[in-house]
Amino acid sequence: MSAVQAASLPAVSTPPKRRFRVRPSRIVINVVLAAVAIFWLVPAIGIAIISLRPESAFEQSGWWTVLTAPAQLTFSNYKTLFSAGFQAGGVLDSLTTSLAITIPVTILVTVISSLTAYSLVFGRWRGRTVVFLLIVAMLVLPLQMALIPVASLYNFIGDTTGLKIFGTVIGVIIFHVAFGLPFGIFLMRNFYTGIPHDLLEAGRIDGAGEWTLFRKVVMPLGLPAAASLAIFQFIWVWNDLLVALVFLANNTHETLTLFLYGQTRFLSSNYWIISTGAMISIVVPLIVFFAFQRYFVRGVLAGAVK
Amino acid sequence: MARVVLDDLTKRYDGGALAVDKLNIDIKDGEFICFVGPSGCGKTTALRMIAGLEDVTSGEIRIGDRVVNNLPPRDRDIAMVFQSYALYPHMSVRDNMAFGLQLRKTPKGDIDTAVEAAAKILDLERFLDRKPGQLSGGQRQRVALGRAIVREPSVFLMDEPLSNLDAKLRVQTRAEIARIHTRLEATMIYVTHDQVEAMTMGDRIAVINEGVLQQVGTPKELYETPLNRFVAGFIGSPSMNFIDLKVSNVGGVITLKGEGSELRPDDAMSALIRDSGLDTVTVGFRPEHLEVGAVDGPGLGVTVTLDVIEFLGNDVLVHGSSEGHDIVAIVDVDNQLKVGDSVVLSAAPRRLHVFNPVSLARMIGN
Numbered sequence: 001m002s003a004v005q006a007a008s009l010p011a012v013s014t015p016p017k018r019r020f021r022v023r024p025s026r027i028v029i030n031v032v033l034a035a036v037a038i039f040w041l042v043p044a045i046g047i048a049i050i051s052l053r054p055e056s057a058f059e060q061s062g063w064w065t066v067l068t069a070p071a072q073l074t075f076s077n078y079k080t081l082f083s084a085g086f087q088a089g090g091v092l093d094s095l096t097t098s099l100a101i102t103i104p105v106t107i108l109v110t111v112i113s114s115l116t117a118y119s120l121v122f123g124r125w126r127g128r129t130v131v132f133l134l135i136v137a138m139l140v141l142p143l144q145m146a147l148i149p150v151a152s153l154y155n156f157i158g159d160t161t162g163l164k165i166f167g168t169v170i171g172v173i174i175f176h177v178a179f180g181l182p183f184g185i186f187l188m189r190n191f192y193t194g195i196p197h198d199l200l201e202a203g204r205i206d207g208a209g210e211w212t213l214f215r216k217v218v219m220p221l222g223l224p225a226a227a228s229l230a231i232f233q234f235i236w237v238w239n240d241l242l243v244a245l246v247f248l249a250n251n252t253h254e255t256l257t258l259f260l261y262g263q264t265r266f267l268s269s270n271y272w273i274i275s276t277g278a279m280i281s282i283v284v285p286l287i288v289f290f291a292f293q294r295y296f297v298r299g300v301l302a303g304a305v306k
Numbered sequence: 307m308a309r310v311v312l313d314d315l316t317k318r319y320d321g322g323a324l325a326v327d328k329l330n331i332d333i334k335d336g337e338f339i340c341f342v343g344p345s346g347c348g349k350t351t352a353l354r355m356i357a358g359l360e361d362v363t364s365g366e367i368r369i370g371d372r373v374v375n376n377l378p379p380r381d382r383d384i385a386m387v388f389q390s391y392a393l394y395p396h397m398s399v400r401d402n403m404a405f406g407l408q409l410r411k412t413p414k415g416d417i418d419t420a421v422e423a424a425a426k427i428l429d430l431e432r433f434l435d436r437k438p439g440q441l442s443g444g445q446r447q448r449v450a451l452g453r454a455i456v457r458e459p460s461v462f463l464m465d466e467p468l469s470n471l472d473a474k475l476r477v478q479t480r481a482e483i484a485r486i487h488t489r490l491e492a493t494m495i496y497v498t499h500d501q502v503e504a505m506t507m508g509d510r511i512a513v514i515n516e517g518v519l520q521q522v523g524t525p526k527e528l529y530e531t532p533l534n535r536f537v538a539g540f541i542g543s544p545s546m547n548f549i550d551l552k553v554s555n556v557g558g559v560i561t562l563k564g565e566g567s568e569l570r571p572d573d574a575m576s577a578l579i580r581d582s583g584l585d586t587v588t589v590g591f592r593p594e595h596l597e598v599g600a601v602d603g604p605g606l607g608v609t610v611t612l613d614v615i616e617f618l619g620n621d622v623l624v625h626g627s628s629e630g631h632d633i634v635a636i637v638d639v640d641n642q643l644k645v646g647d648s649v650v651l652s653a654a655p656r657r658l659h660v661f662n663p664v665s666l667a668r669m670i671g672n
Contacts, residue, residue, distance in 0.1 A: 196390060196392065198388050198390045198392035199392050199394060201357075201359050201379075201386075201388070201392065202386070202388060202392035202393075202394075202453075203394075203405075204358075204359065204378070204379045204380065205357060205358075205359075205379045205380065205384065205385065205386050205406075206380070206405050206406035206409055206453075206457075207380035207406055207409040207410055208380075208405075208409055212409065216394075216405075217394060220396045221395065221396060
């Protein structure tokens with residue numbers, strides 16, 4: 001009623017202010033968010049700048065002096081690190097070793113999880129729920145608990161069959177895949193339960209077998225979940241130190257995390273190498289993230305039914 | 307094009323629930339048959355068994371000359387339209403329609419021709435490159451139909467394809483499906499819970515209740531000679547009125563009386579009721595067959611107190627009660643009835659359906 005009255009009044013009263021008014025709560029939220037973002041970014045920026053300053057500068061002044069004297073920035077640290085080439089123990093060799101572990105693990109976990117989830121959701125065998133619950137139970141198993149048993153299992157296999165797994169990249173891959181699968185299956189299964197069964201039935205009537213249904217119907221619809229899983233998995237394995245430390249012991253090739261860990265010293269760590277190596281190790285996950293990001297499209301299922 | 311025969315088709319679920327009980331229907335080549343019944347009556351389960359999406363517990367399904375019980379859906383030469391449309395959301399309209407043909411390794415040129423032809427019939431040509439999410443409900447339903455058409459199956463199965471559409475689109479799409487049927491001359495099995503849909507579309511209708519087939523027949527047969535009280539009440543809108551009347555035999559003259567209602571049977575009806583030896587019968591009569599005012603001679607008269615009057619235009623729909631029975635009638639607007647009026651409504655003997663109150667089977671009518 002008041003709106004009707006207001007509309008009938010002559011338009012001489014207050015001009016519309018609304019467009020220019022910013023709610024105070026909005027400002028507060030933005031300030032807080034900006035503060036958090038800066039607080040979060042400072043260490044990363046610090047590391048980035050340290051990696052771009054000469055080695056000698058580290059002990060003379062803080063990285064923030066760059067703000068007043070930007071001329072000191074140089075790529076010399078990167079040049080020195082890269083000049084070692086692909087020698088074992090160098091940063092480029094570590095980069096390749098990390099990739100040689102992370103890429104197969106990510107692919108294997110994503111593919112095996114998707115296939116298992118398909119069977120758990122759309123398969124027609126008894127005991128699917130029990131198997132799923134067992135898999136969920138495995139989620140709570142701490143990785144540390146398995147380090148020694150798995151190491152002795154690897155050694156046992158090596159002793160009895162001559163197949164050397166312990167201390168090899170393959171051994172690390174197997175360990176990571178085994179520990180990545182419970183979460184992967186959990187995530188994919190929960191996503192697949194949202195796909196209407198009607199779609200698969202329509203596919204069956206159209207003439208698709210299980211494999212075609214998986215490849216042409218379920219997998220494309222599950223892409224957002226598969227992309228998130230791949231990103232998570234990639235970053236976890238990429239950042240892993242513990243498993244590599246145990247299972248890559250005595251291997252001449254080491255992962256990036258092992259390489260960085262090796263640069264810490266009791267009294268004086270090689271901060272210029274650590275910061276430069278850390279920057280290199282940040283770049284790869286960032287590339288992966290931005291490459292897969294476009295699959296995080298909402299509403300992929302819109303229009304399927306109804 | 308194929309004949310479909312259901313022979314003692316039965317479905318019992320693992321838990322023991324009987325969904326379909328010994329269904330026997332012979333569906334002729336090119337026939338449009340509707341399975342109709344209330345929710346949970348087993349009509350969809352029967353359809354899904356024909357499609358091969360549900361295992362058969364016992365009995366036989368024959369499509370053409372083949373027993374298909376153990377064939378996977380793709381080998382049954384059928385296409386199905388789902389209630390939810392079940393379009394592949396990540397594929398364009400064109401790919402949705404072409405998917406089945408691609409899987410059958412049909413040459414690309416033939417697929418394009420078939421898709422274009424179906425799109426033309428369904429007026430979807432402009433939307434071929436859109437995704438289902440960008441279409442309205444009616445358009446999606448047409449894509450689902452198109453996906454079935456391009457395959458040129460011998461049998462079309464449709465599971466309540468119109469129930470997600472609004473009233474106007476439903477009428478349009480109903481006509482569209484009827485046209486497609488005439489054009490393709492394919493056998494169509496159409497499941498619906500809406501008896502109006504079944505009456506208007508089906509060459510024949512199979513009424514199913516609690517997994518059991520009640521009656522198969524043309525819409526006219528079901529309307530005029532329902533075989534039992536369930537079919538009588540299910541077919542027709544508004545539904546048939548029923549009242550229980552006591553039989554009195556005074557010196558061989560049969561009269562039937564209720565509280566506030568009386569039926570004077572004609573000779574044939576008298577003979578049947580006398581021979582049955584029943585002391586109570588259920589009499590059914592359709593709202594559209596009632597007239598205001600008592601009749602002389604044989605017929606039914608019911609005294610009704612009116613409580614709701616709905617104006618339909620030429621007619622009025624009146625609701626009332628007669629000693630505990632709800633009675634609905636469609637009468638001429640000229641009668642000028644008012645709420646609260648107490649009137650006598652009557653029906654001629656040929657409009658009456660008499661049912662055995664115990665077995666609910668039809669005794670006489672028309």
